[in-house]
Structures are given as structure tokens and as C-alpha cells.
Amino acid sequence: MSLPVWLRPLVPPALRRWRRREAVKSALLEAVSSTQPRECPICGHRGLFTHFGRPPRIDAACTGCGSLERHRLFWLWFGGNPAQLPGPVLHFAPERVLERRLRPLLPDYRSADLFEAADLRIDIERTGLPDGAFGAIICNHVLEHVDDTLAMAELHRILAPGGRLVCSVPIVEGWGRTYEDASIRSREERALHFGRFDHVRWYGQDFRDRLRAAGFARIDEITAEGPAVITHALMPGEKVFVCHREAAPTGAPA
Ligand SMILES: [Zn+2]
Known part of the structure; x- marks a missing residue:
């Protein structure tokens, strides 16, 4: 409700500022x-649904x-089908909404985190886990926080031959090359340059090259597109990468 013009000079400045803030808040809420x-x-x-972020x-x-x-x-990719995630399954930095549903479906499911409560308290850059220990690894929005050369090689090492890494990262598909700069170290600068205070890069299309360099022979891309974007409120063009470790040659030890 707007005040009559003659009344406005009588309103204390602090109250005027509060009214302006409230008006902006309610306009923003309505907009989202x-x-x-x-x-x-x-x-x-x-x-x-509701807004977030x-x-x-x-x-x-x-x-x-x-x-x-x-x-x-x-x-939508997983479809509640355990065959998509052959066990044992390791889930890094598990999103609780997924963990709650995956754990009962997948008998050999293990969560992993360096900072939060999880089945395994491990560092993705050096897990200390044996070679070929997992049939599938889930790793969403983790690689942009860490030394990804070390982490990708480690994920490849602990996957069994024929195993798969299912991952997603913040990526700008219009960029050929990943944007990173080791001299950007403060929380404020990282938030400004990479979108969050604890991110160290923003990936470009060469994300696939990095995965291939770590040894992943085949990369399938699941893309949010078409009417599913509308029906399920997906982010247009967002991707899940399913990266396959080569199967052992027939007759060779696994
Ligand atoms: Zn839901």
C-alpha cells in the first residue's frame, strides 16, 4: 500500500528503508x-515445486x-534399476535425498565423505582403498572442489574393470576449456570466479578430455532435454556423465 504524498516526509527514514526492503522481498518472492x-x-x-539457490x-x-x-x-537415468549401478557401490559426498533411496535398493552400498558422517571417511584424491574394489561410483558435484587429476585417476583405479563412474559437475558447455586459476585462493574470490567459496574451477567442454586422460574409455552423456525438462523441472542441458572403465580382456585376470 502506498502512502499519501503529504504523509511521506513524516515517516522516519529507517521505516522508509524497511518498507522498501519488504517491497523488494515480496516482489522477489512473487517472481520466483x-x-x-x-x-x-x-x-x-x-x-x-519451490525455488532454491x-x-x-x-x-x-x-x-x-x-x-x-x-x-x-x-x-531418470537410474530409474530405480539396480542393474544400472553394479555393486559394490561407492557414493562420494552423498546427497541425502539419493542416499535414502539407494541404500535399500543396493545391498553393497557405501557412502564416503572426508568431512561429514559416512560409512567411509576418505579423501577422494587418495582413498587408500584396494584396486578394482567397486562396480560403480557416484560422484556428483565433488570434482570441482579438489585436485581432479588425482581424484579422477583414483576413481578409475578403485573401479573394477567394466565398472562405471556416474558423475556431474558445474560445466559451461559454451567454453572449450575449463576455467581455473591456482592463484585465486580466498573464499570471496573463489565465489566470484567459480560460483562457490570452495570451488576451484568451472569446467568447460574439456571435462571429457580430463576423464579420458584418467583412463575412462567410454563416456555416455545423459542430458536434460525435451519435454522432460518441463515435466520434471530439470535444468535445460544439464548432464550426468556415465564413464566406463574398460572391461578386462577375455581370459585376462580381472
Ligand atoms: Zn520429490
Whole structure:
């Protein structure tokens, strides 16, 4: 409600600032409010989703299970089918919305994290785990935080021949090369340059070259596209990478 012109000079400046802030807040909330129902492939919720992130992404979060766009894209690929993730399965920095559902489906499921509670407290750059120990590894939005040359080689080493790494990262497909700069070290500068205070790069198309250099022979790309983007509120063009370690030659020891 706007004040009459004659009353405005009588309103204390602090109250005027508060009113302006509140007006901006409610305009922002209205701008990001959901209007169209969506469907969550993870929990089955059908209805309005809600915004998430800074800046807010409209309909990013399912109001049934809290899943974000990338979790729903992962689940559309996985489809609740254990054959997609041959065991034993290792899940780095597990997203709780996925872990809650994967653990009962996958008998040999292990979570891993260096900082949070998990089955294994390990560093992705040097896990100390035996060669070829896992049939599948899930690693979403981790590689942009770490020395990815070390981490990718380590993931390849602990995968069994024929095993698969399922991963996603922040990537700008319009960039040929990854943007990284080791001299950018402060939290503020990293947030400015790489999108978050603890990111050390923003990937470009050469993300695939890095995976190949680590030994992954085949990389399949699952892309959020077409009507599924609308139905399930996915981020257009977002990708899940399914990276295959070469199977052992017939007759050779695994
Ligand atoms: Zn859901």
C-alpha cells in the first residue's frame, strides 16, 4: 500500500528503508513462485515445486522430497534399476535425498565423505582403498572442489574393470576449456570466479578430455532435454556423465 504524498516526509527514514526492503522481498518472492505443477521421478510428488539457490531458480526443489534438478536427472537415468549401478557401490559426498533411496535398493552400498558422517571417511584424491574394489561410483558435484587429476585417476583405479563412474559437475558447455586459476585462493574470490567459496574451477567442454586422460574409455552423456525438462523441472542441458572403465580382456585376470 502506498502512502499519501503529504504523509511521506513524516515517516522516519529507517521505516522508509524497511518498507522498501519488504517491497523488494515480496516482489522477489512473487517472481520466483511456482505456478505450474511438476512431477518428481524420485518421490512421485505431483504439484507445485519451490525455488532454491542464490539467485533463486524457479521450481528447483521438489516439495515432496527436497530433490533438486540434478538429483531428478540422475534418477531418470537410474530409474530405480539396480542393474544400472553394479555393486559394490561407492557414493562420494552423498546427497541425502539419493542416499535414502539407494541404500535399500543396493545391498553393497557405501557412502564416503572426508568431512561429514559416512560409512567411509576418505579423501577422494587418495582413498587408500584396494584396486578394482567397486562396480560403480557416484560422484556428483565433488570434482570441482579438489585436485581432479588425482581424484579422477583414483576413481578409475578403485573401479573394477567394466565398472562405471556416474558423475556431474558445474560445466559451461559454451567454453572449450575449463576455467581455473591456482592463484585465486580466498573464499570471496573463489565465489566470484567459480560460483562457490570452495570451488576451484568451472569446467568447460574439456571435462571429457580430463576423464579420458584418467583412463575412462567410454563416456555416455545423459542430458536434460525435451519435454522432460518441463515435466520434471530439470535444468535445460544439464548432464550426468556415465564413464566406463574398460572391461578386462577375455581370459585376462580381472
Ligand atoms: Zn520429490
